Amino acid sequence: MPQQQPIAGRYELLEPLDNGGMGDVWRGYDAVLDRPVAVKLIRQQAVGGSPQLAEEFAKRFRREARITARIQHPGVPQVYDAVLDDTYERLFLVMELVDGMSLSAYIHPNRLLPVSWAVAVAAQVATVLSYAHEVPVIHRDLKPSNILVARDGTVKVLDFGIAAILRTDVTKLTATGTPIGTYQYMAPEQVRGGRTTPQTDLYALGCVLHELLGGRLLFTADSEYMVMYQHVNAAPTPLRVLRPEVPQELEDLVLHLLLKAPEARPADVQEVYERLRPFLPPPGRMPGPGEAGPAGVPDPTGLFRNPYAPRARAGAGRSAPVAADPAAGQAAPVPVPAQLRAEIDEAYAHSDALLDEERFAQAAEVLGEIIEPAARALGAESRKVLELRTRRAAIQLLGGDYRAALPEFDALADAYARTDGPTGEPARACRAQAARCRAELGQVTDALAALRGLLDVVRTVDGDLSEEAVELRRDIGMLLLAQGQAVEAHRILRPLHDDLCLVFGPGDEMTEEVGEALALIGLDLDAPAT
Incomplete structure (x- = not known):
């Protein structure tokens, strides 16, 4: 608990x-x-x-x-x-919390991984080990459950140093007579209680790569001690016996990694990487027949297919947390069950309490936990669900998580356009927030275009002095100023300041903010020409 x-x-x-x-x-x-x-x-x-x-x-x-x-x-x-x-x-x-999947989830005897996937994992692990061994740090407990593949395909090696802290690199027994350590991946020298070296990690990497390609453990037996005995004395099954399409050179590498004597294994992990390199997908090459991995799991080959690729554009490759049905807005409202209403109220109260403590990430997460069950019960574009999603996105924006908030505000704007009309207030508000996220993420041209388009709509609907119009005019002017377009910013902010003084007075917070911006612009505009 x-x-x-x-x-x-x-x-x-x-x-x-x-x-x-x-x-x-x-x-x-x-x-x-x-x-x-x-x-x-x-x-x-x-x-x-x-x-x-x-x-x-x-x-x-x-x-x-x-x-x-x-x-x-x-x-x-x-x-x-x-x-x-x-x-x-x-x-x-x-x-650090890693959002990804354990390598154990990739291994299945009836669903063998593409060779390129297994090699991509091993190559990334080898890269990590090369940095560790340089320190020097020996992992001592490399195994699939200690290897995660993050959502972007990056392989993460967990628990460095933990085996050393727990001293599991020697075959000690607990009071119950159980060996300490992960016996399925123990190098012979670990089983014997000998000194560990970087070659100890190479043996474990050989066990992992053999398991990735063969779909099963290197050695199995009725007891832990028999498995440990096999690591010391038994010859591993060559991979091509289990899987004939494995290239001969890759089988040779795995057998080299699994040699009993540490000094007989590859000289270092750099050698291992160079021997893996020919089996990695080259840059720019898309997966061919038989190279597609398991559906729904992170692809470790992506880092080699698109090395040093930029981040995906905001919203690209990611969907809104709740799928929207374009026809959903036409359905009759569904009554909110009393139990669900209570849970929604509780989520709002909990989120608000967290916000009071400026715990933005957790406040957004609390609302996220109720959105999916609410969408299932009420419909993805019911008013209650859209309000929950809007509140969560606003919290993400407030907490500075613009990359998460942007696609949600875009999706919400589309949803509100279907339910309330494209020029309705909810759709306009979400488009404005999306524009502000784009500005924070450096997409200033797109942000300005969106804000100006919204301002045209708001002027038509509510005039130039509505609270919404005033905020849009301020945002546009400040963005222009931040971009160094002082003359254009002055053209927007000067009449805005006059309007604010007239309607809200010179002491209003926004009036003062715009006035200070104009004073800064004036310093540049009034500077003598050189």
Whole structure:
């Protein structure tokens, strides 16, 4: 269950994400920096049975975390904090939250991955290891559950240094006689309790790549000890026996990685990458027949097909959180069930309380959790659902998450145009907010065009002195000024200032803001020509 009190007064546990031998992982929230985090709870038996042991464990973690922090690579999630609770029984590791899928979800014996996908994962892991081994940091516990593929296809290697902190690189036994460590991926030297080196990580990478291509574990047996015995003594099954279409050179590389003696494996991870390179998709090449991976999962080949590609344009490749049916606006309103109404009211109240504490990301998330069930019950373009979505987008804008708010405001403007008409007030408001997001994201030309088009509509409907028109005129003038178009900005802001003085008075906040802008413009306009 989530903590009643935030950890260290700032980290809240929201929902469980994963559990393993070392501890449970939670999706959490950092109330101080207003951002989502991952919180890993280290199990009590790992921390120790006394305050002294627990303190030593925490010190060991912090020492290892400082070393791990030197791995400067996007494939290594950041570790933000380590908190030992007052009972000295639990250690919480606070880390970057990665939105992605564990590599374990990719592996299935009846749905083998395209060779290019498996190689793309291994190549990215090799790149991460090259930076780690330079520090030097040895992972010691590389396995599919410690490898995530983020939504953009970037491979993230988790838990660097954790094995060293827990000292799982030797075959110790717990009180129940169970070996500590992930025995399915242990190099022979780990099983024997010997010294670990970068070649230990290469053996584990060979296990992972063999499993990605073959769809099954390298070794299986009725007991953990038999699997560990096989790692020390048994020859691995060549990949082409399991899957004939695997290239011979790739099979040779995997077998080289899986050699029993560390010194017999590839010299370093750079050599591994160079031998993987011929099987990576070249830049600009689209997937061919048989190269399409599983539907709905991140594609690790994208980074090689489109290296150093810019971010997708705002709204491109992403849909609004709730799909809209163009005909939905014509349907009769659906009564809101009492239970759903209460849940919506509770979500608004919770979100407002979070806003009071300037916890924008979490306030938006609270509303997001009720939007989908409300849309299913009431329709994607019901008034209640559109209001919830509008409120969430406004919070995202307020919190500075313009990239998330922009496509939602665009989608909302289209939805309101269907339900209230294209020149209706809700559609206009959403288009204005979308324009402001574009301005913040540097899309100034598009933002100005949208604001000017809206101003023409508002002038026709409500005149030049309505609150909406005044705000649009101010926004246009300020954008022009920010772009260095002082003369054009003066042409907009001068009559606006006169109107504001007349209607709202010289002491009004907006009047003063526009007046200050005009004073700055005047300094430039009145400067003597040179």
